[in-house]
Amino acid sequence: MTFTVAAYAAQSATSPLAPFSIPRREPGPTDVKIDIQYCGVCHSDLHFVRNEWKFSAYPLVPGHEIVGRVSAVGGKVNKFKVGDVVGVGCMVDSCRTCPSCKEGLENYCEAGSTFTYNGPDKHGTAAMTYGGYSKVMTVDQDFVVKVPGNLDLAGAAPLLCAGITTYSPLRYWGVGKGQRVGIVGLGGLGHMGLKLAHAMGAHVTLFTTSPGKVADANRLGADEIVISRDEKQMEKVGNSLDFVLDTVSMAHDLNPLINALRRDGTLCLVGAPEHPHPPLMVFPMLFKRRSVSASLIGGIKETQEMLDFCGKHNIVSDIEKIPMSGINAAYERMLKSDVKYRFVIDMASI
Ligand code: NAP
Numbered sequence: 001m002t003f004t005v006a007a008y009a010a011q012s013a014t015s016p017l018a019p020f021s022i023p024r025r026e027p028g029p030t031d032v033k034i035d036i037q038y039c040g041v042c043h044s045d046l047h048f049v050r051n052e053w054k055f056s057a058y059p060l061v062p063g064h065e066i067v068g069r070v071s072a073v074g075g076k077v078n079k080f081k082v083g084d085v086v087g088v089g090c091m092v093d094s095c096r097t098c099p100s101c102k103e104g105l106e107n108y109c110e111a112g113s114t115f116t117y118n119g120p121d122k123h124g125t126a127a128m129t130y131g132g133y134s135k136v137m138t139v140d141q142d143f144v145v146k147v148p149g150n151l152d153l154a155g156a157a158p159l160l161c162a163g164i165t166t167y168s169p170l171r172y173w174g175v176g177k178g179q180r181v182g183i184v185g186l187g188g189l190g191h192m193g194l195k196l197a198h199a200m201g202a203h204v205t206l207f208t209t210s211p212g213k214v215a216d217a218n219r220l221g222a223d224e225i226v227i228s229r230d231e232k233q234m235e236k237v238g239n240s241l242d243f244v245l246d247t248v249s250m251a252h253d254l255n256p257l258i259n260a261l262r263r264d265g266t267l268c269l270v271g272a273p274e275h276p277h278p279p280l281m282v283f284p285m286l287f288k289r290r291s292v293s294a295s296l297i298g299g300i301k302e303t304q305e306m307l308d309f310c311g312k313h314n315i316v317s318d319i320e321k322i323p324m325s326g327i328n329a330a331y332e333r334m335l336k337s338d339v340k341y342r343f344v345i346d347m348a349s350i
């Protein structure tokens with residue numbers, strides 16, 4: 001059984017997002033039905049809408065930073081009740097049986113996790129899953145998380161992707177007191193990485209291409225700020241950092257960032273540009289046993305842990321609320337690095 005919901009979709013890689021109706025399933029035994037209140041706007045939404053990663057399927061309804069209220073639950077749901085404030089991130093299902101799923105790393109499911117949008121819909125409600133740029137969604141309870149009551153709900157939405165995508169590598173690489181950490185790019189992911197690394201007790205250096213963001217970077221917790229297009233400033237920070245998290249959405253030269261690492265330091269890429277980065281030089285890595293790695297969102301258990309950490313430290317995203325009809329203009333601003341620091345769609349406006 002399905003019902004129809006108002007949404008915004010892209011019909012092709014070159015068409016703007018526009019109103020569209022989508023089917024959703026009535027809750028099955030383990031499903032939770034959610035009235036979506038806010039949905040964050042991730043740069044991945046833009047990459048998908050414009051088919052920059054070359055695996056988009058249309059119509060495409062983006063959105064994977066979803067918060068809302070439970071409006072109905074299936075008969076076997078035991079984690080949530082009607083009225084609960086909940087979140088849904090980048091995944092709505094996974095195989096649940098592979099070693100990665102068993103370790104709580106559904107994001108690395110060996111059969112491929114079901115993404116919240118643009119993933120084959122296992123329930124057959126539509127060919128592909130549809131995301132959070134919509135009024136209502138139905139999700140299995142195992143892929144729903146609780147939003148701490150003290151957090152502003154609109155500001156909490158971006159935690160579901162920008163928050164977990166930066167929290168997970170910071171935790172995996174053991175970032176904490178006494179560590180010197182770099183965050184590259186002050187956008188949606190970058191400003192969350194900055195807040196989280198600061199809250200974890202690290203000394204944080206923020207790399208930005210936008211001199212106009214310096215005051216904000218200080219306010220958000222940066223101990224040092226480097227204008228990454230200034231070679232002198234880049235040289236000065238050489239050999240100094242234990243861990244660098246790169247959140248940049250466009251291809252750029254990674255070699256100066258590798259030079260900023262100390263011996264045994266790691267550069268972790270979470271930004272996922274359309275085009276490859278310029279080639280990596282081996283010698284700067286070789287002479288200091290430096291690593292280059294990457295990280296994909298985070299598991300469900302870790303997403304809950306991140307939300308609880310944010311609840312405890314009162315961390316939410318700095319947001320600009322927009323109506324659903326403002327989405328295409330928001331994408332254009334995102335491309336100009338003009339986001340402070342996450343757009344969040346108010347779903348009451350759809
Ligand atoms: P965003 O809000 O647009 O921020 C990206 C920032 O990168 C910009 O604000 C800008 O910061 C910097 N930047 C842009 N163009 C640049 C260039 N040519 N050279 C250097 N810096 C540049 O994007 P986002 O939502 O944070 O997402 C960032 C990337 O992460 C996207 O590619 C997205 O798809 C990816 N992502 C990956 C995962 C994952 O699981 N790995 C999850 C979510 C998103 P400054 O103005 O400070 O320079």
Ligand code: ZN
Nearest residue numbers: 042044161162
């Ligand atoms: Zn995202």
Ligand code: ZN
Nearest residue numbers: 095098101109
């Ligand atoms: Zn799996």
